[in-house]
Each structure stands twice: as C-alpha cells, then as structure tokens.
Amino acid sequence: PGIYYRSELDHNGISVYTGTIISDWGGRLELEIDRKARIWARVSRKQKISILVLLSAMGLNLKEILYNVCYPEIFLSFLNDKDKKILGSKENAIMEFYQQFACVGGDPVFSESLCKELKKKFFQQKC
Structure with a gap:
C-alpha cells in the first residue's frame, strides 16, 4: 500500500510522469500526466479517462475540483465543450465512465443499477 511516483519515456521518447495509488x-489507480499537462486516470493497462471525469463520476462538481487544486488554470486549459457537458452532472460523468470501461454495446441509460455495477467493478474491495 502507498503512493509511488515515476517518470517513463513514451513511444516517442517524451517523458510521461505517473503516480500509482x-x-x-489491493485496489490500484494509476495517474498519468502527459506532455500537454493533462492528467489521466488509468483504470486498466490500456484504457484511461480524464481525471476530471473520474472525480465528477465520484460525486465532485467542477467548482469543487477547481477549488481544491493548487493550479486550477491547468485543469481549465484542456477542457473542451464535450468535457464541459460531461462534467455538468454526476450522471453524465458516470455515463461517460460506463461507456468507456464497462459498456458491452448499445446505448446505456443512467440508473441506480448502473451506478451499483460500476461501484462493484471499480471501487469496492475485491476480497
């Protein structure tokens, strides 16, 4: 258990900074800062999601996130219109998270059962 930091070179030879919580x-969350200073959360080895979407899906709104970081302008610098819509509500963020990591097909609709499924898959103790 703990927090671990490292710097690696990506396939283009550019430094990528990562932290693993x-x-x-035994739950693991890997955070990554890319060359454009965007922060990503890796939920699996191949898939990543914006840290803003993850935090929003966990219940924080954009105002709370920006209030609690040292350099809010960094977060604001990489927000696009799609991200702003997703971050507009917890439900939108949960839907985005679900579509990227758990959706097998179709167009899911927000529901309590979807929230429970995501919580069980990604946020609850495994043993």
Whole structure:
C-alpha cells in the first residue's frame, strides 16, 4: 500500500510522469500526466479517462475540483465543450465512465443499477 511516483519515456521518447495509488485492500489507480499537462486516470493497462471525469463520476462538481487544486488554470486549459457537458452532472460523468470501461454495446441509460455495477467493478474491495 502507498503512493509511488515515476517518470517513463513514451513511444516517442517524451517523458510521461505517473503516480500509482495502491490501497490496503489491493485496489490500484494509476495517474498519468502527459506532455500537454493533462492528467489521466488509468483504470486498466490500456484504457484511461480524464481525471476530471473520474472525480465528477465520484460525486465532485467542477467548482469543487477547481477549488481544491493548487493550479486550477491547468485543469481549465484542456477542457473542451464535450468535457464541459460531461462534467455538468454526476450522471453524465458516470455515463461517460460506463461507456468507456464497462459498456458491452448499445446505448446505456443512467440508473441506480448502473451506478451499483460500476461501484462493484471499480471501487469496492475485491476480497
């Protein structure tokens, strides 16, 4: 358990900074800062999502996120119109998260069962 930091070169030879948070029960979340200073959360080895979408899906709104970071202008610099719409509500962020990581097909509709499924898959203790 703990927080681990490292710097690696990507396939283009550019430094990418990562931090891994490992909980007591073995859950793992990897954060990555790319060359454009965007922060991503890797939920699996191949898939990543904007840290803003992840935090919004966990219940924080954009105002709360920006209030609690040291350099809010960094977060604001890479927000596009799609991200602003997603961050407009917790439900939109959960839907985006679900579509990227858990949706097998179709067009999901927000529901409590969808929230429970995501919580079980990504945020609850495995053992």
